[in-house]
Amino acid sequence: MLYELTIKSASEKLASGEISSVELTESILERIKAVDSKVGAYITVCEKEALGMARASDERRKSGKILSEIDGIPIAVKDLYLTKGIRTTAASKILDDFIPPYESTVTAHLWAAGAVLIGKTNLDQFAMGSSTETSAYNTATEYDSTTRNPWDLERIPGGSSGGSAAAVAADLCIAAVGTDTGGSIRQPASLCSITGLKPTYGRVSRYGIMAMASSLDQAGPMTKTVEDAAILLKYMSGHDKHDSTSSKREVPEYSSGLGTRDLQLKVGVPKEFFGAGLDPEVDKIIREAIDKYREMGAEIVDVSLPLIKYALAVYYILMPVEVSSNLARYDGIRYGYSVLKHQTPRNNNQTLDEVYSISRAEGFGAEAKRRIMLGSYVSSAGYADAYYKKALKVRTLIKNEFDRIFEKVDLLIAPVAPSPAFKFGEKTADPLSMYLSDVLTVPINPAGLPAMSLPAGFTKENLPVGLQLIGPMWGEQTILNTGHAFQQVTNHHLQKPKIK
């Protein structure tokens, strides 16, 4: 089926004239009609726009003017990226009627390269969560629930980019883009058996992507193969004058660098990532992957990162501070949900403060409010020194520790999540247990490092388990090479869920 193609295979078929972009796009739209009422990957399917963009791509091809290798390829976009003229919600009621007046830099790059926008995917509200359960939208209409894991519809797809991961896994797009503040690309990629790369902080522009925690947020590709991640990353990356933290470093031709099968590298296994709480089946699958790398010629060495044990606490102090600051802009006046648009005799004479607080109380979900309050608390006058400033210092120590390790090894290998996909509701009653499930992904973001999740195998219950490759700053090429080499000798990434 056409919807099963990868970026690589679809672009070859488009180039040879075997298929058209309209045919490819129609195949995906039909697949969405057939199964997305069960999976619920999308908040908005952009049928009209997609067919228009596909037709334009086919026209370009006829006149020999194709823009790039992703010209005509349907891509799903997390509903956190602004898309001009197309509703963008961040999965929050506070932006339920928000139509952005401009386009994010990443998506602008994709459309400039000829890619086709197939739809906007579901996520945890403002990207806060690990299961897509904090979304305000029940996109899996057949179940009246949020996005479901295509491998087991009773389980969560991971989060926060759960819709993008489910869409890629269930062939509801050819590839997708997500964002990762503490694991939101890697963890859903792991739980849905796809490839997801969080690039180095600054590799990809954050302009036009709704900010969660600006010093941690990074956008990246979510794809069916490592090869596709390499292709998509190139188009996403690069300096942007609208984001002063985006790097001026040259963007490598990641995919042409992939051929290297030479695994003459030193891979560190950090023992802190294999501690108590790691599911034994996950442990076994990751150790098998490590053995595979050893067979392929990599030198495997045990390493230790003793400060990692503070990373989760540091993250859950720094991130809410930035969240509380970033979310201050949703004030019920400038855009989005406003109590003023819902005037009743009861509330038509509020003060300005009341407009703010009623609009925010009615618009934000519980998790967003929890983090705004946590962030305000730990950065308030009496507590900033004890919490926020101390966490900033520990962040630097953690970063230094990673930098030191990367003087000795080329890459680190670790699990992505302590367990496979859990069931709906299992962790929602206890936010702390949800936060703990991020323990293996969050240390990477405060350090700014690149890291990728790729399929490593399946548990006895046939639930996917992902492998995490962590690199030094700007080490995307090494990560991609090493991940691609794994996919040359394994077939986990080729398995497909059977959606019942």
Ligand code: GLN
């Ligand atoms: N699960 C983490 C959190 O809830 C990470 C979210 C993200 O990366 N956007 O904060």
